[in-house]
Amino acid sequence: MHEESLIQRAKQGEPEAFEQLYEANFDRIYRYLLLKVRNRADAEDMTQQVFLKALESIGSFRWRGVPFSAWLFRIARNQAVDYFRKKGKQMTLPLDEARSVTTADFDPVALAEQKLRIEQLATACQSLSEAQREVISLRFAGGLSVAETARAMGKSEGAVKVSQHDAIVKLRHILSSSDGEK
Amino acid sequence: MAEGFGNILDECIDRLLRGESLEQCLQRYPEQAAELRPLLQVALAAQQASAVEPRPEFKAEARYQMHSLLHARERKRQPKRLPLLGWLPRWATIMLAAVFVFLVAGSGTVAAASGSLPGDTLYAVKLATERVQRAFTFSNTGKAKLEAEFAGRRAEEMARIAEKDDPEKVEALLSRLEGHLRQIEKLAAKVGKGEPGDGKQVAALRQHLQREAAKDMDILGVAEGAAPDQARPAITSAKDKLIQGYLAALDTLESSGAGG
Numbered sequence: 001m002h003e004e005s006l007i008q009r010a011k012q013g014e015p016e017a018f019e020q021l022y023e024a025n026f027d028r029i030y031r032y033l034l035l036k037v038r039n040r041a042d043a044e045d046m047t048q049q050v051f052l053k054a055l056e057s058i059g060s061f062r063w064r065g066v067p068f069s070a071w072l073f074r075i076a077r078n079q080a081v082d083y084f085r086k087k088g089k090q091m092t093l094p095l096d097e098a099r100s101v102t103t104a105d106f107d108p109v110a111l112a113e114q115k116l117r118i119e120q121l122a123t124a125c126q127s128l129s130e131a132q133r134e135v136i137s138l139r140f141a142g143g144l145s146v147a148e149t150a151r152a153m154g155k156s157e158g159a160v161k162v163s164q165h166d167a168i169v170k171l172r173h174i175l176s177s178s179d180g181e182k
Numbered sequence: 183m184a185e186g187f188g189n190i191l192d193e194c195i196d197r198l199l200r201g202e203s204l205e206q207c208l209q210r211y212p213e214q215a216a217e218l219r220p221l222l223q224v225a226l227a228a229q230q231a232s233a234v235e236p237r238p239e240f241k242a243e244a245r246y247q248m249h250s251l252l253h254a255r256e257r258k259r260q261p262k263r264l265p266l267l268g269w270l271p272r273w274a275t276i277m278l279a280a281v282f283v284f285l286v287a288g289s290g291t292v293a294a295a296s297g298s299l300p301g302d303t304l305y306a307v308k309l310a311t312e313r314v315q316r317a318f319t320f321s322n323t324g325k326a327k328l329e330a331e332f333a334g335r336r337a338e339e340m341a342r343i344a345e346k347d348d349p350e351k352v353e354a355l356l357s358r359l360e361g362h363l364r365q366i367e368k369l370a371a372k373v374g375k376g377e378p379g380d381g382k383q384v385a386a387l388r389q390h391l392q393r394e395a396a397k398d399m400d401i402l403g404v405a406e407g408a409a410p411d412q413a414r415p416a417i418t419s420a421k422d423k424l425i426q427g428y429l430a431a432l433d434t435l436e437s438s439g440a441g442g
Contacts, residue, residue: 019248023245026236030235031232047236048248121227121228121231165187
């Protein structure tokens, strides 16, 4: 089903249409928020809030070639900004029970490795600029294309590509030096 | 960063995200392979590190809550078909109608109090009227609907008080709202455990609660957008508690036995 038609039906109040949009985006919104807030319970609450807000405001969504996912990630991004502003939290909370889609279920070694990887990534991301961190979160956790990332951030595709390149170069230095310390 | 290299890097990252291997990507650009490899290794690590999935139990619960909310909103838009007291025996309908007329239409003071807000002189009359209504409602289903109506009143009052930027009164109303929601859940458990053959009453109550939840969420949603900064957290909290309270009541109704 074409996304534009799904959105139109969701705007008209058809539950099944909104549910399809929900299913298509739920996991990646969760991943994005988990990388941002680094706390499972908060990421879960915020993921639900994102979809409640989307449901409340879908009537105001205008299809002008802007993907629905970019609009959703804007809501998620605002949620994360509010979260840090209201609670005054720093991104220092440990990730718990993160589950990988690439590791076998209930494999404690694989889960521990996954937790370590995302901790390392989240910690390394703190050394990036806000824009670079956002690009990494949207591209790798959210799975957005450069065009969608640009829409979600309100920036040009060129600017996103530059931020992406600079962020990866910086992450490479950080991650290789942290590997060297072990 | 050269623009050409940036485009190549971006294309390779897209390919990695779609599942192509690192070596396949590098084979496409042998001249840039040495420069690309370390960057793509980092991109691959970032993608693998981010590849977490939500807990299945959380996902299932969230999906159920969204499903319930969507269908409650859909029912709200449908034209009302049932007469208000159609499910009650005739004698109870007459009695309730008489009480209703006595309580609401028969008293100018009561009618005037209905629009009052916390802090108004007539607000105590409004609450006292609710206590009388509660005392004269005998079925658990009726009581549950009444509590839902009162919860709706608290939501409307919160919306109006929030505009006046009075967070203390909004908090007090939130506490009252939670009380109504707790009562609804308790009553839902009693209705759910009712006699065999009570299925119609359970279904009617379920629909009623879903409609009320959607209506109140709309009221609070609008209030949240318009509220001053100080009052907004309480409205947001009220929305959370409202949806959780109604979902708990609906779950209780379903799981207590007579539901379905």
